[in-house]
Amino acid sequence: MDGGSAAPDESGNELESAVVRFAGDSGDGMQLTGTQFTQATAMARNDLATFPDFPAEIRAPAGTTFGVSAFQIHFGSRTIRTSGDAVDVLVAMNPAALKTNLDDLRKGGLIIVDTGSFSRRNLNKAGFEENPLEDGTLDGYRKLEVDMTRMTVEAVKPFGLGNKDAQRCKNMWALGLVDWLFGRDRTINEDWLKQKFARKPAIADANIAALNAGHAFGETADMAREFGSFVVPPADIQPGTYRALTGAEGVAMGLVAGARLAGLHLLFTGYPITPASALLHLLAPLKDYGVTTFQAEDEIAAVCAAIGGSYAGALGVTSSSGPGIALKTEAIGLAIATELPLVVVNSQRGGPSTGLPTKTEQSDLYQAIYGRNADSPLAVVACHSPGDAYFAAIEACRLAVKYMTPVMFLTDGYISNAAEPWLIPDFEDHEPFPVTFRTDPEGYQVYARDPETMARAWVKPGTPGLLHRIGGIEKHHLTGDISYDADNHQEMTDNRLNKILGIAKDIPAQAVDQGQAGGRVAVVGWGSTYGPISRAVSNKRAQGHDVSHIHIRHIRPMPPNLGDLLKSYDAVIVPEMNTGQLVTVLRAEYLVDAKPLNKVNGKPFRIVEIEDALKAWL
Amino acid sequence: MNVQTPANLSPKDYATDQEVRWCPGCGDYAILKAVQKAMADIGADPANTVFVSGIGCAARFPYYMETYGFHTIHGRAPSFATGIKLTNPDLDVWVVGGDGDGLSIGGNHTLHAIRRNVDISYLLFNNEIYGLTKGQYSPTSRLGTRSPSTPHGSIDSPVDALSFALGVNARFVARGIDRRQDHLPGLLARAHAHKGCSFVEIIQNCIVYNDGVFEHFTEKAVTADMQLEAEHGQPLIFGKNREKGLRLNRQTLELEVATLGEDGFSEDDVIVHDETNRTIGGALARMKPPDFPVAIGVLYCAPAEMSYERAVLAQNRAIADKAPAAGDMNTLLHRGSTWEVAA
Numbered sequence: 001m002d003g004g005s006a007a008p009d010e011s012g013n014e015l016e017s018a019v020v021r022f023a024g025d026s027g028d029g030m031q032l033t034g035t036q037f038t039q040a041t042a043m044a045r046n047d048l049a050t051f052p053d054f055p056a057e058i059r060a061p062a063g064t065t066f067g068v069s070a071f072q073i074h075f076g077s078r079t080i081r082t083s084g085d086a087v088d089v090l091v092a093m094n095p096a097a098l099k100t101n102l103d104d105l106r107k108g109g110l111i112i113v114d115t116g117s118f119s120r121r122n123l124n125k126a127g128f129e130e131n132p133l134e135d136g137t138l139d140g141y142r143k144l145e146v147d148m149t150r151m152t153v154e155a156v157k158p159f160g161l162g163n164k165d166a167q168r169c170k171n172m173w174a175l176g177l178v179d180w181l182f183g184r185d186r187t188i189n190e191d192w193l194k195q196k197f198a199r200k201p202a203i204a205d206a207n208i209a210a211l212n213a214g215h216a217f218g219e220t221a222d223m224a225r226e227f228g229s230f231v232v233p234p235a236d237i238q239p240g241t242y243r244a245l246t247g248a249e250g251v252a253m254g255l256v257a258g259a260r261l262a263g264l265h266l267l268f269t270g271y272p273i274t275p276a277s278a279l280l281h282l283l284a285p286l287k288d289y290g291v292t293t294f295q296a297e298d299e300i301a302a303v304c305a306a307i308g309g310s311y312a313g314a315l316g317v318t319s320s321s322g323p324g325i326a327l328k329t330e331a332i333g334l335a336i337a338t339e340l341p342l343v344v345v346n347s348q349r350g351g352p353s354t355g356l357p358t359k360t361e362q363s364d365l366y367q368a369i370y371g372r373n374a375d376s377p378l379a380v381v382a383c384h385s386p387g388d389a390y391f392a393a394i395e396a397c398r399l400a401v402k403y404m405t406p407v408m409f410l411t412d413g414y415i416s417n418a419a420e421p422w423l424i425p426d427f428e429d430h431e432p433f434p435v436t437f438r439t440d441p442e443g444y445q446v447y448a449r450d451p452e453t454m455a456r457a458w459v460k461p462g463t464p465g466l467l468h469r470i471g472g473i474e475k476h477h478l479t480g481d482i483s484y485d486a487d488n489h490q491e492m493t494d495n496r497l498n499k500i501l502g503i504a505k506d507i508p509a510q511a512v513d514q515g516q517a518g519g520r521v522a523v524v525g526w527g528s529t530y531g532p533i534s535r536a537v538s539n540k541r542a543q544g545h546d547v548s549h550i551h552i553r554h555i556r557p558m559p560p561n562l563g564d565l566l567k568s569y570d571a572v573i574v575p576e577m578n579t580g581q582l583v584t585v586l587r588a589e590y591l592v593d594a595k596p597l598n599k600v601n602g603k604p605f606r607i608v609e610i611e612d613a614l615k616a617w618l
Numbered sequence: 619m620n621v622q623t624p625a626n627l628s629p630k631d632y633a634t635d636q637e638v639r640w641c642p643g644c645g646d647y648a649i650l651k652a653v654q655k656a657m658a659d660i661g662a663d664p665a666n667t668v669f670v671s672g673i674g675c676a677a678r679f680p681y682y683m684e685t686y687g688f689h690t691i692h693g694r695a696p697s698f699a700t701g702i703k704l705t706n707p708d709l710d711v712w713v714v715g716g717d718g719d720g721l722s723i724g725g726n727h728t729l730h731a732i733r734r735n736v737d738i739s740y741l742l743f744n745n746e747i748y749g750l751t752k753g754q755y756s757p758t759s760r761l762g763t764r765s766p767s768t769p770h771g772s773i774d775s776p777v778d779a780l781s782f783a784l785g786v787n788a789r790f791v792a793r794g795i796d797r798r799q800d801h802l803p804g805l806l807a808r809a810h811a812h813k814g815c816s817f818v819e820i821i822q823n824c825i826v827y828n829d830g831v832f833e834h835f836t837e838k839a840v841t842a843d844m845q846l847e848a849e850h851g852q853p854l855i856f857g858k859n860r861e862k863g864l865r866l867n868r869q870t871l872e873l874e875v876a877t878l879g880e881d882g883f884s885e886d887d888v889i890v891h892d893e894t895n896r897t898i899g900g901a902l903a904r905m906k907p908p909d910f911p912v913a914i915g916v917l918y919c920a921p922a923e924m925s926y927e928r929a930v931l932a933q934n935r936a937i938a939d940k941a942p943a944a945g946d947m948n949t950l951l952h953r954g955s956t957w958e959v960a961a
Contacts, residue, residue: 043957188955239961243954253950260947267705287934288941289950292704294930297730301697304690304727308670308701311688312709316701334691424956427947461686461702461709464665469634469680471689481636482681 017076019084024093034071040184045234048075051083082531095126116149155213156206169210176214245422247415248278250389258397267309303328313460319345341400359602360414363578380555384530441465446480454499510559515548518568536610645796645822656806693724696731737925753827780903790816848915853888863888
């Protein structure tokens, strides 16, 4: 079972894996604390996965349950595929954090609380009538009660900070303690603090003092005897150079790489929206990489500018989340009709409407495949992890320019924000797919098609001798002149569809991720369910069950062997963070009796949820 | 950079072989003719010229221009044009749209293309009606306009295109009239020469759904009295015998019309048009019959140092020049903290 088992055992507390969650008020700096613990953990050569969970409000009222921000990390000496089912160590910086996170703590798990924040007022705000530290609420857990607030203020006293600034260092105190608990080298945290506060040395020194004080607290004899410390040995990891990579970073670098491999300038356009904005922030500084970013006045302007960019010879990419994608829909139809390259990145979030902006969901699959007026086919590619996002984004760029089509690229809030160690590829190993713009006027027809790809030629305005007009009105299948002819419309509709379907010849056959073709059960997923499905299937296989894992990247068109592959199993189970979208597509496409397994509570699947569901079939 | 060479073409060289599908007598024909003449006068390179449009009668324009053309979606032409200019700032980009396209569904994009100062020439054909959808009132229709959607008369106030443009800091604002072939091509050449967003309202008669709505100032008989041709450095004088001029009412800070030679009003008292003066430009834009003539010409022109896309690309270049990695992909992939895992 995944999710760690961090009870200190008597033989030196060696663990295969552990899950730690830092939870506090949104002003407590929990995301920074978690990121810093992740850095120290990566340096210790554990495999890991992280997941931040923060509120939609930027500054929710302090002390409230809806203002709680949390960061979870799962790390171990074996391959880590999810951010963990159950929490082994919960750091709760206030009563609200305890209230909202306690349910995820494993029985017997360790709670570290800052008693300094457990005032009557904060207890009331969190909705506790009695102090949970005293009324037996925490029976069955191990608890470490420390007045972090007071100890932090004392530790930073020499640096002359005001009381408020001094208290803000308490997240570093907590980090120091957890660094100690897992034997982490905190040098990397110190270096980061020095860099971050290079212009405010007093703040840097105070934070480092707090970090050291937390660590020193752990080192005291009493602490060690009572709670022990844990050892998570290094994982057996493929040699090479690594970095931590979030999904947003993976997509951003994949888009830059894709444009580079196509030999094009990247015009990236967006409008601020959670959780897609990260891409705009990551790409805006990359001006030295042939990237121009454009923050448009709205989602519609963003997609239109991207299409304008592609029309003029750049790779136009626009990005949003479901509600913003909905606004872009009409323009995407124009890119389909004018057959121009375009990549549309959808960082999916909970819906409908504004829904759960900071929570994850994969409920825009129908929108990606079907969500436009008329017969308007495009290609759909989905990534399944931060590292995979890099390669999948390159693939989206390749299809867009080769087939002169919009490509919908699906990621989600979980992948965007989650981080994992990434074996950095060598860019020189990637196969280039350089674009050739047509410049030869001889025999040029605007909608004449390449016999293999069915793509029309890409001509940049500014090219002598190739003057032409394009637009959304139906056009003649060769000349591109306006045509309302009935047979021509049938032909153009067929052409648009067949061009997209033809991509199936140009994508890898569907592989079986674990297991083999044929057998009892196939678990079929797409997107960010990769981690929990993968671990659930490997656990079941370790128990001797005949179950395989298939994960689909090319959602439209699908690999040509997929239908036969699915039919080779007795049962097909499709876990999704929606009410059953891929499962419907598979049933419609292949007439297979695929069964849904659905979850839409804003959180990724737990491994155990998939394992439990599989029991009925194995 | 593409060097634009005078192409030595005649207006008809800018016409396509496509059948023009506007209603017979539509003002759009006259505008098309004026644009083609302006292109020839400028010596525009057809290969380097792009006409971008949204949806509506006016938006069919690109199909009739022997240049590059992109007929896009309703209201969004300025956004496409922005993407085109960000990708290739050397292209001559013209945006063409109607009053519904540019001020209703696309009002937001018009606003932002203007205030960003994207180097495009925006031609807004204002016929005060929705033509292609069969005659509904538009955001520029006058109060009380009866139409299929307002059978008892419209009750919402119209927007004045040029006041709107000036309100969002347009740096080139002009007005022309479809019937004024003597005036319009020169105006378009001025718009083209302006570096930055040039916004031109062209009064255009819809012969089917709003015929004659501009007659009171476009009919030949009243032209001299009801149109004022603003020209930089010239006194704002109009009238059949050039007997009327504009002056400032110091009490109301508004313009007023006065007759030369009456009450001691002499040519020296007439306001001299200064197209770099935003206050004068705004006052001229607002003038409405019957108390005032309609001002045509370049009402305001004050170019910025750099247009939006030039500034974006200059910033890109400045940052890129300073970047040590010079775009090396492997450097990008290795950014931030990395660590080695030994074999």
